[in-house]
Amino acid sequence: MDPETVDAARVVLEARRISKSFSGVQVLFSVNFELRAGEIHALMGENGAGKSTLVKILSGFEQPSSGEVLLDGERVTFPANGAAEALGIVIIHQEFNLAEHLTVAESLFLGREVTRFGMLDRKYMRAETRRVLDLLGCNVDANALIGSLSIAEKQMVEIAKAISRDARIVFMDEPTAVLSREETSFLFRQVRKLRDRGTSFVFVSHKLDEVIELTDRVTVLRDGQWVKTAPTSMLDGESIAQLMVGREMSSLYPAKNEPDVDEEVVLRVDALSTDYVKDASFEVRRGEILGFSGMIGSGRTELMEAVAGLRHRLSGEVAIRGESVPSGDVHAANRCGLAYMTKDRKAKGLLLNSGMTANLTLQSLGRHARIGYLSPASEAAALERARRRFDIRVRDGNVVARRMSGGNQQKLLLAKVMETEPDIIIIDEPTRGIDVGTKQQIYHFISALARDGSSIIVVSSEMPEVIGLCTRVAVMREGRIVGMLEGDEISEQEIMRYAAGLKKMAAA
Amino acid sequence: MSVNEESIQSTTHRRTWRDVDLRAVAPFAALALLLIVGALVNPNFISLNNLANVATRSAFIAIIAVGATFVISAGDLDLSVGSMVAFVASLMIIFMNSGVIADPALMLTAAIVFAVAVGGACGLANGLITTVGRIEPFIATLGTMGIYRGLTTWLSQGGAITLREPEIQELYRPAYFGSIFGVPVPIAIILAVTAVAAFILYRTRYGRHVVAVGSNSDVARYSGIAVNRVRTIAFVIQGLCVAVAVLLYVPRLGSTSATTGILWELQAITAVVVGGTALKGGAGRVWGTICGAFILELVGNIMLLSNFISEYLIGAMQGAIIIIAMLVQRSLVRKS
Ligand SMILES: Nc1ncnc2c1ncn2[C@@H]1O[C@H](COP(=O)(O)OP(=O)(O)OP(=O)(O)O)[C@@H](O)[C@H]1O
Numbered sequence: 001m002d003p004e005t006v007d008a009a010r011v012v013l014e015a016r017r018i019s020k021s022f023s024g025v026q027v028l029f030s031v032n033f034e035l036r037a038g039e040i041h042a043l044m045g046e047n048g049a050g051k052s053t054l055v056k057i058l059s060g061f062e063q064p065s066s067g068e069v070l071l072d073g074e075r076v077t078f079p080a081n082g083a084a085e086a087l088g089i090v091i092i093h094q095e096f097n098l099a100e101h102l103t104v105a106e107s108l109f110l111g112r113e114v115t116r117f118g119m120l121d122r123k124y125m126r127a128e129t130r131r132v133l134d135l136l137g138c139n140v141d142a143n144a145l146i147g148s149l150s151i152a153e154k155q156m157v158e159i160a161k162a163i164s165r166d167a168r169i170v171f172m173d174e175p176t177a178v179l180s181r182e183e184t185s186f187l188f189r190q191v192r193k194l195r196d197r198g199t200s201f202v203f204v205s206h207k208l209d210e211v212i213e214l215t216d217r218v219t220v221l222r223d224g225q226w227v228k229t230a231p232t233s234m235l236d237g238e239s240i241a242q243l244m245v246g247r248e249m250s251s252l253y254p255a256k257n258e259p260d261v262d263e264e265v266v267l268r269v270d271a272l273s274t275d276y277v278k279d280a281s282f283e284v285r286r287g288e289i290l291g292f293s294g295m296i297g298s299g300r301t302e303l304m305e306a307v308a309g310l311r312h313r314l315s316g317e318v319a320i321r322g323e324s325v326p327s328g329d330v331h332a333a334n335r336c337g338l339a340y341m342t343k344d345r346k347a348k349g350l351l352l353n354s355g356m357t358a359n360l361t362l363q364s365l366g367r368h369a370r371i372g373y374l375s376p377a378s379e380a381a382a383l384e385r386a387r388r389r390f391d392i393r394v395r396d397g398n399v400v401a402r403r404m405s406g407g408n409q410q411k412l413l414l415a416k417v418m419e420t421e422p423d424i425i426i427i428d429e430p431t432r433g434i435d436v437g438t439k440q441q442i443y444h445f446i447s448a449l450a451r452d453g454s455s456i457i458v459v460s461s462e463m464p465e466v467i468g469l470c471t472r473v474a475v476m477r478e479g480r481i482v483g484m485l486e487g488d489e490i491s492e493q494e495i496m497r498y499a500a501g502l503k504k505m506a507a508a
Numbered sequence: 509m510s511v512n513e514e515s516i517q518s519t520t521h522r523r524t525w526r527d528v529d530l531r532a533v534a535p536f537a538a539l540a541l542l543l544i545v546g547a548l549v550n551p552n553f554i555s556l557n558n559l560a561n562v563a564t565r566s567a568f569i570a571i572i573a574v575g576a577t578f579v580i581s582a583g584d585l586d587l588s589v590g591s592m593v594a595f596v597a598s599l600m601i602i603f604m605n606s607g608v609i610a611d612p613a614l615m616l617t618a619a620i621v622f623a624v625a626v627g628g629a630c631g632l633a634n635g636l637i638t639t640v641g642r643i644e645p646f647i648a649t650l651g652t653m654g655i656y657r658g659l660t661t662w663l664s665q666g667g668a669i670t671l672r673e674p675e676i677q678e679l680y681r682p683a684y685f686g687s688i689f690g691v692p693v694p695i696a697i698i699l700a701v702t703a704v705a706a707f708i709l710y711r712t713r714y715g716r717h718v719v720a721v722g723s724n725s726d727v728a729r730y731s732g733i734a735v736n737r738v739r740t741i742a743f744v745i746q747g748l749c750v751a752v753a754v755l756l757y758v759p760r761l762g763s764t765s766a767t768t769g770i771l772w773e774l775q776a777i778t779a780v781v782v783g784g785t786a787l788k789g790g791a792g793r794v795w796g797t798i799c800g801a802f803i804l805e806l807v808g809n810i811m812l813l814s815n816f817i818s819e820y821l822i823g824a825m826q827g828a829i830i831i832i833a834m835l836v837q838r839s840l841v842r843k844s
C-alpha cells in the first residue's frame with residue numbers, strides 16, 4: 001500500500017491524551033495514538049514503556065485514568081474485560097492464557113460456539129479450526145488439548161483465535177516473540193491479506209526487521225510518553241532503535257571470541273535420545289558460545305531439558321568435566337554447575353504472584369541462609385545487584401512478577417538463573433520480548449561471561465541472534481542434530497538449508 | 509468524566525494502604541469486630557478470664573491448623589487430622605497404661621516422645637501416599653482418615669480408652685490446666701508453636717520452597733526444588749502438630765474414644781482459610797490461622813453467652829463462617 005492511500009485512509013480508532021496510573025504510579029502520560037482503516041501500525045518502545053498497557057486500554061481490558069478513546073470518531077467507553085469484541089476489536093495478549101483443559105477447536109470457538117438444532121456442531125467447528133490453522137501453516141491437531149501444546153503452538157492457536165473472528169481491529173502484542181521465521185511469515189501473509197480487505201492491525205514487537213517488513217506506520221513510546229509517529233518507509237531499524245532508547249546505539253553484537261581448540265571440553269553429550277530427540281551428540285568447550293537453531297518443534301528444548309536433568313533420557317550419556325550425570329537428576333546437574341533457563345517464563349520460570357526478591361533468590365536460597373535463616377539484608381543486596389546488572393526497570397519495587405512488563409519479567413528470570421553462578425549455562429530464548437537496548441546489554445553480558453570462562457548454549461529462534469553471538473551453531477530438525485556450522489559457514493541461508501532438511505551433515 | 513475521577517481517587521486512596529495487604533489484615537479486623545459484638549452481647553464476655561478460657565479451648569484446633577497451613581500452602585490438603593488425633597491419643601494412653609516403664613516421670617517422657625513419633629509417622633504416611641503414590645491429597649487423606657479412625661475404634665473396641673495410672677495423671681495434669689508466669693500452658697504452647705512455624709514459613713529456605721511449590725510446582729521444579737520432598741515434609745509437620753495437640757488433649761480428659769476429634773479437620777481448614785491462606789496454595793499466613801482458630805471458638809462462646817441464638821447452631825455457624833471468609837477473600841483479590 002503506498003503512503004498516499006494510507007494518508008487518505010479513515011481513522012477508525014483514536015486515543016486522545018490517555019494517561020494511566022497503577023496504584024498511584026503513572027505509566028502512561030497523555031499519549032495520543034490513531035489507527036487508520038486498513039493499516040498495520042507498529043507500536044514500539046523499550047520494556048516497560050507502556051505498550052501493552054496502551055493496547056489493553058484501547059481494547060477495553062483496562063480503563064484509562066484520564067483521556068478518551070474514539071471509535072469511528074465517537075467517544076466510547078468499553079465494557080469491562082474484553083467485551084469490546086462485540087465492536088469488532090480483538091486482542092492477542094502478550095501474556096496470553098488459554099484454558100489448558102480445552103481442545104484447540106473448543107478454545108477457538110470459546111464463547112461463540114456454533115450450534116445446530118440446539119446441539120454443538122462439533123464437526124463444523126473442527127473443520128473450521130482446521131481451515132484457519134492451515135492458513136497459518138500450523139499443523140497442530142484440532143482435537144489436541146491446549147495443555148499438551150508447546151508455547152509456540154499455543155501462540156499460533158491464540159493468533160488463529162483472533163483472526164478467525166472477522167474483527168475490524170486486531171491488536172497483536174508481541175505475537176512473534178516465540179515464533180520462528182517460518183511461522184512468522186505465514187502469520188504475516190494472513191495479516192497482509194486481511195489488511196487489504198480493510199482490517200486494521202496494531203503490531204507490538206521488539207523485532208525491528210519484522211516491523212520494517214510488515215508495517216505501514218510506526219509509533220514510538222518512551223517511558224510512557226508519545227515520541228513519534230511516522231510512516232515506516234521513512235525510518236530504518238537504527239532510527240527506530242534510537243527513538244526508543246533516546247540515545248545512539250553502538251553495534252548490537254559484541255566481537256566474537258573463539259575459544260582455543262585445546263580448551264577443555266566441559267560438557268559432552270553423547271548419543272542422547274528421548275521420546276522425540278534421537279541420537280544427539282555435541283560438546284561444549286570452556287569459554288564457548290554454542291548456538292542451537294532450528295524450527296519450532298525441532299526438539300531443541302527437549303534436548304536441553306534432558307541435558308539439564310529436567311527430563312529423563314532413554315539412552316545416551318551426559319558428562320560434565322568428565323563426570324557422568326545421571327538421567328533426570330536436576331540436582332546433580334546443578335551441583336556440577338549447569339543451569340538451564342526456560343523459555344516459558346510464565347508457566348515454568350517465575351512465581352507470578354510473588355515479588356522480585358522471592359523470585360530472584362528461589363534457585364539460590366542457600367547463598368542467603370545462615371543455619372537455615374534467610375537474611376533479608378543479603379537478599380535485598382542481591383536484588384539491588386541484579387536490578388543494576390540486568391537493568392530491571394520497575395517503578396515500584398514491591399510489584400509482583402505478574403504486573404511487571406514482559407521484558408522486565410524476562411530480565412528477572414535471567415537474573416534468577418545467573419544467581420546460581422553457573423559455569424555452564426543453557427539459555428532458551430534469551431531475549432524473548434526484550435527491547436533492542438536491553439538485548440544489546442544481554443548480548444554483551446553473555447559474551448563477557450564466556451570471556452571469563454563460562455560456557456554458554458544459546459537456543460534461539462531468532463536467527464540474527466545465533467549468528468551474531470555464537471562461534472558454532474548446531475541445527476536441529478525433527479529431533480536430530482543435522483548440522484554443525486562453524487566460522488564463515490554460519491549464515492542465514494546455510495542454517496535454513498539444514499533446518500528445512502535440504503542439507504545434512506556429511507558424517508554422523 | 510466522573511468515572512475517571514473516581515478511579516483516580518481510589519488509586520490515590522489505595523496508595524496509602526498499599527503496603528498493608530488487605531487479606532492479611534482482614535482476619536484481625538474480623539476478630540476485633542467480634543470482640544466488640546461480644547462485649548455488647550454480654551459484659552462478662554470481655555473479661556480476661558473468659559477470653560483466656562476461649563483461647564485455651566481453641567488450642568487444639570489452633571495447633572492443628574498451624575500444621576494445616578503448611579500443607580495447604582504447599583497446595584495439598586489433609587483431611588485425616590481429626591482421626592489422627594484420636595489414633596495418636598489412643599496409642600499414647602495405651603502406651604502409658606502398659607506399664608513398661610515403672611517410674612511415672614520417665615514413663616510420661618517416653619510417652620510424649622512416642623506420641624510425637626507416631627504423629628510424625630502418620631504424617632509421613634500421608635505424604636508418601638500422595639507424592640510417591642501420586643494420589644490426589646484429597647483422596648489419599650480421605651483414605652487414611654478412615655484408616656486412623658477405624659484403627660482407633662478397633663483399639664477401643666468401640667468404647668473409651670482411659671488413662672489408668674493416677675500418678676501419671678497427677679504429673680500430667682498441669683500440661684493443660686497449669687500456667688507459666690500466669691499464662692495458661694495451652695496458650696503459651698500455641699504462641700510457641702506459631703512462632704516457630706512463622707519462622708520456618710517466612711524466614712527459612714524450606715518455607716520459601718513450600719510457597720513456591722504451592723504457587724506453581726513447575727516453576728519450583730525448574731528452579732531445582734525437590735517438589736515431592738517439600739510436600740512430604742509439609743505432611744510430616746502436620747503430623748507433628750497433631751501430636752502436639754494430642755499432648756494437650758490427653759491430660760484434659762485423660763481418655764479417648766472413637767468419636768474423639770470428629771470434624772476437627774473441617775475446623776482446622778476453616779481456621780486456615782479464615783486466616784487468609786489461599787486454599788489453592790502459594791500463600792501461607794500462620795498468624796492469620798491462629799486468629800482464625802480463635803474466631804471460631806469466639807463465635808461459639810458468644811452464642812453461648814447470648815440468649816437469642818441457640819448454641820446448638822454452633823456447627824451451622826462455623827460452616828457459614830468458612831463460606832463468608834471465602835467470599836471476603838475473593839472480593840479482596842478482585843480489588844487489589
Ligand atoms: N496491573 C499493573 N499494576 C501495576 N503496574 C503495572 C501493571 N501493568 C503494568 N504495570 C507497569 O506499567 C509499566 C508499563 O508496562 P507495559 O506492560 O505496558 O510495558 P511494555 O511496553 O508492554 O513492555 P514490554 O516490552 O516489556 O512488554 C511497567 O512499569 C509495569 O510494571
Ligand SMILES: [Mg+2]
Nearest residue numbers: 051052094406
Ligand atoms: Mg508488553
